[in-house]
Amino acid sequence: xxxxxxxxxxxxxxAASWASAETPVAKFRAMRxxxxxxxxxxxxxxxxxxxxxxxxxxPEEYGGSDLGYLTFGIVLExxxxxxxxxxxxxxxxxxxxxxxxxxxxxxxxxxLPKIVDGSAIFTLAIDEGPRHTPLRTALKAEAKGDGYVxxxxxxxxxxxxxATHFIVAARSSGKAGDAAGxxxxxxPAETAGLSRTQMKTMDSRGYAEVQFESVEVPSSALMGxxxxxxxxxxxxxxxxxxxxGAEMLGVGAQAFAMTLDYLKTRKQFGAVIGSFQALGHxxxxxxxxxxxxxxxxxxxxxxxxSQSNSVAKACSLSKAKVGDFMHEMSNQLIQIHGGIGMTxxxxxxxxxxxxxxxxxxxxxxxxxxxxxxxxxxx
Amino acid sequence: xTETNNLDGFRTEVSDWVQANFPSTLKGLDIMSESPxxxxxxxxxxxxxxxxxxxxxxxxxxxxEYGGAGLSDPEAKVIxxxxxxxxxxxxxxxxxxxxxxxxxxxxxxxxxxxxxxKHLPGIASGEVRWCLGLSEPNAGSDLASLATKAVDEGDxxxxxxxxxWTSGAHISHWCGAVVRTDPKAKKRDGISFVMLPMDQPGVExxxxxxxxxSSPFCETFFNDARAExxxxxxxxxxxxxxxxxxxxxxxxxxxxSPGAPKxxxxxxxxxxxxxxxxxxxxxxxxxxxxxxxxxxxxxxxxHKLTVSRITAxxxxxxxxxxxxxxxxNSMTRVAQTKAELTLEMMGHQGVGWEGNxxxxxxLQSVRDWLFGKAMSIYGGxxxxxxxxxxxxxxxxPETTQQG
Numbered sequence: 001x002x003x004x005x006x007x008x009x010x011x012x013x014x015a016a017s018w019a020s021a022e023t024p025v026a027k028f029r030a031m032r033x034x035x036x037x038x039x040x041x042x043x044x045x046x047x048x049x050x051x052x053x054x055x056x057x058x059p060e061e062y063g064g065s066d067l068g069y070l071t072f073g074i075v076l077e078x079x080x081x082x083x084x085x086x087x088x089x090x091x092x093x094x095x096x097x098x099x100x101x102x103x104x105x106x107x108x109x110x111x112l113p114k115i116v117d118g119s120a121i122f123t124l125a126i127d128e129g130p131r132h133t134p135l136r137t138a139l140k141a142e143a144k145g146d147g148y149v150x151x152x153x154x155x156x157x158x159x160x161x162x163a164t165h166f167i168v169a170a171r172s173s174g175k176a177g178d179a180a181g182x183x184x185x186x187x188p189a190e191t192a193g194l195s196r197t198q199m200k201t202m203d204s205r206g207y208a209e210v211q212f213e214s215v216e217v218p219s220s221a222l223m224g225x226x227x228x229x230x231x232x233x234x235x236x237x238x239x240x241x242x243x244x245g246a247e248m249l250g251v252g253a254q255a256f257a258m259t260l261d262y263l264k265t266r267k268q269f270g271a272v273i274g275s276f277q278a279l280g281h282x283x284x285x286x287x288x289x290x291x292x293x294x295x296x297x298x299x300x301x302x303x304x305x306s307q308s309n310s311v312a313k314a315c316s317l318s319k320a321k322v323g324d325f326m327h328e329m330s331n332q333l334i335q336i337h338g339g340i341g342m343t344x345x346x347x348x349x350x351x352x353x354x355x356x357x358x359x360x361x362x363x364x365x366x367x368x369x370x371x372x373x374x375x376x377x378x
Numbered sequence: 379x380t381e382t383n384n385l386d387g388f389r390t391e392v393s394d395w396v397q398a399n400f401p402s403t404l405k406g407l408d409i410m411s412e413s414p415x416x417x418x419x420x421x422x423x424x425x426x427x428x429x430x431x432x433x434x435x436x437x438x439x440x441x442x443e444y445g446g447a448g449l450s451d452p453e454a455k456v457i458x459x460x461x462x463x464x465x466x467x468x469x470x471x472x473x474x475x476x477x478x479x480x481x482x483x484x485x486x487x488x489x490x491x492x493x494x495x496k497h498l499p500g501i502a503s504g505e506v507r508w509c510l511g512l513s514e515p516n517a518g519s520d521l522a523s524l525a526t527k528a529v530d531e532g533d534x535x536x537x538x539x540x541x542x543w544t545s546g547a548h549i550s551h552w553c554g555a556v557v558r559t560d561p562k563a564k565k566r567d568g569i570s571f572v573m574l575p576m577d578q579p580g581v582e583x584x585x586x587x588x589x590x591x592s593s594p595f596c597e598t599f600f601n602d603a604r605a606e607x608x609x610x611x612x613x614x615x616x617x618x619x620x621x622x623x624x625x626x627x628x629x630x631x632x633x634x635s636p637g638a639p640k641x642x643x644x645x646x647x648x649x650x651x652x653x654x655x656x657x658x659x660x661x662x663x664x665x666x667x668x669x670x671x672x673x674x675x676x677x678x679x680x681h682k683l684t685v686s687r688i689t690a691x692x693x694x695x696x697x698x699x700x701x702x703x704x705x706x707n708s709m710t711r712v713a714q715t716k717a718e719l720t721l722e723m724m725g726h727q728g729v730g731w732e733g734n735x736x737x738x739x740x741l742q743s744v745r746d747w748l749f750g751k752a753m754s755i756y757g758g759x760x761x762x763x764x765x766x767x768x769x770x771x772x773x774x775p776e777t778t779q780q781g
């Protein structure tokens with residue numbers, strides 16, 4: 001763990017003890033078994049609002065605490081360990097980041113306080129096809145009168161069924177693949193022509209496919225200048241990627257802890273299996289990968305907080321390295337647990353499934369390796 | 379002992395002296411890899427060595443009576459900084475082998491006045507080169523199991539046995555060796571530290587050729603070699619505490635580099651572009667190599683970030699993070715992979731052994747690649763490191779498997 005301030009240490013302890021006491025993985029399992037459209041428990045979400053987590057990225061003038069990204073990452077990691085489901089990431093992390101980075105003053109004063117008090121749930125609607133390729137955005141935004149008409153669809157929208165507002169990446173000029181011509185709009189969920197359908201995913205979290213059929217929005221819905229959102233969209237996505245990195249560290253760390261515990265207790269051939277050198281060395285390699293991944297994950301959050309000019313590189317490094325570690329760790333979680341790891345009754349599967357969703361969101365490790373190379377000019 | 383309390387004044391004095399005395403012909407000479415005489419500047423090198431030695435500034439913190447300058451650590455630092463700033467170097471430590479960095483400090487601590495007067499001035503002037511006889515063929519990581527025997531013959535000890543990895547033994551004048559003086563005592567209690575001249579009939583050295591070619595390492599054989607009793611360093615059978623201290627000096631010396639820092643080499647991806655070429659969009663033309671290259675660069679960055687994270691965490695904390703234990707393996711992996719990628723990108727230019735069809739960089743890359751294989755062997759092999767992580771860090775039990 002990075003060298004934390006006293007306040008960050010307090011928040012980490014609070015998040016760790018609250019998550020393990022109030023939203024242990026058993027609660028997630030119970031929610032999964034019920035299969036609600038809004039894939040989180042309302043009391044969990046209310047408690048997060050009460051603890052002030054929804055304001056961590058929001059400036060004080062809008063009712064937040066402005067504690068920064070490393071602090072939010074600490075919370076996301078602890079929630080990741082228990083697979084705690086909530087719209088915290090989609091709304092108070094990604095949504096708040098988008099509003100702070102790209103929103104007009106009017107957007108900020110209208111929406112940020114609502115994100116903080118939990119009365120609004122924001123989410124980013126970005127991907128349209130099987131791959132994360134922001135530049136290929138094709139959802140059309142046509143100017144009409146004093147506003148725009150949006151047509152197209154978005155897929156795998158986080159908390160899409162629970163969201164009250166969508167931040168929609170749209171193409172207002174040019175063609176799919178062009179860097180220029182992207183715009184961001186804030187679209188309330190109840191706007192005429194917008195419809196959503198639940199997507200049932202293996203990680204049992206909340207996702208929706210969102211259709212836009214001639215959805216009319218006023219020009220005041222536009223975030224920043226039209227056609228020029230490409231750059232700020234990248235900044236928003238990078239913050240989202242660093243946040244996912246933090247949650248992935250939590251998922252991976254928990255998978256490691258469960259595996260290490262099993263290595264110390266499971267007996268075969270008359271000995272605990274952790275005494276076999278093949279498994280001891282595998283655990284050592286996984287531990288090394290975890291420590292290296294942690295450095296990358298935390299560094300990305302710190303780079304954002306310090307507004308350095310290498311945020312993009314740091315965030316791609318985080319998403320790729322933490323993603324690679326979590327991928328291998330979630331596989332070894334099953335493998336080392338053997339038969340019990342394959343049963344639905346045991347929690348390993350829940351972590352494996354969550355791991356794969358997180359790995360692919362906002363760019364998988366391959367996407368970020370390619371991006372890292374491009375950022376380095378080769 | 380300080381001549382001035384004003385470091386700024388001292389800095390000016392040192393700077394002026396270096397300007398006045400450092401021969402400009404030696405500028406840019408890499409003393410770790412280039413020989414002054416083959417470069418035609420041997421006389422200038424010797425003159426510079428003598429001037430610095432006479433001043434005592436080759437070993438500035440050593441007492442004046444033994445060839446040093448009796449200066450404080452901050453003053454010694456000023457000398458290092460000003461020498462580096464002028465593009466100069468201190469020729470004395472490398473000329474003495476293990477003399478300045480390890481043997482000298484240990485003599486200062488454990489030696490008698492006679493031993494100090496006999497051995498230190500030669501080191502301080504850079505005239506006497508020292509090697510160390512520590513490892514043996516059957517005593518590597520387990521050094522205390524050493525078997526070289528030293529038998530009491532009145533005025534001297536008579537040595538019989540073999541040392542290995544004695545760096546620079548073939549060109550050294552003196553050797554500091556750990557030997558067994560009491561075969562009946564427990565293994566750490568029967569060891570003594572003796573000093574002996576290399577130029578005698580009972581000492582024979584054989585350079586070890588490595589897969590990377592010639593190396594500074596030797597095997598050293600003692601056949602009735604003679605070490606005077608007056609050259610026993612520390613008490614009889616107390617050599618283990620002497621050698622432990624000596625190894626602490628070794629670790630300390632490894633944290634600082636002798637000359638000015640080298641200018642950063644061309645980044646790997648830029649070299650790759652030159653050898654492999656690029657597509658129209660600027661990507662490396664070999665997509666497979668490109669992805670392995672980016673993985674290596676990311677791994678290198680992850681390693682660096684882990685080093686700085688550990689440093690940040692350690693500040694004000696007693697327990698240094700467990701992450702420190704993984705650094706040796708991660709550094710090794712990054713470096714060895716980088717060396718492989720370098721050769722691969724060089725292609726037909728990455729196979730040269732010698733000759734002018736290959737550039738110096740290309741030839742060096744081949745040697746570095748080969749020498750780098752040692753990284754996962756020395757200082758506790760990669761497997762030993764994983765044993766340490768699994769037992770000491772993760773708390774897994776001792777292995778139950780046999781063989």
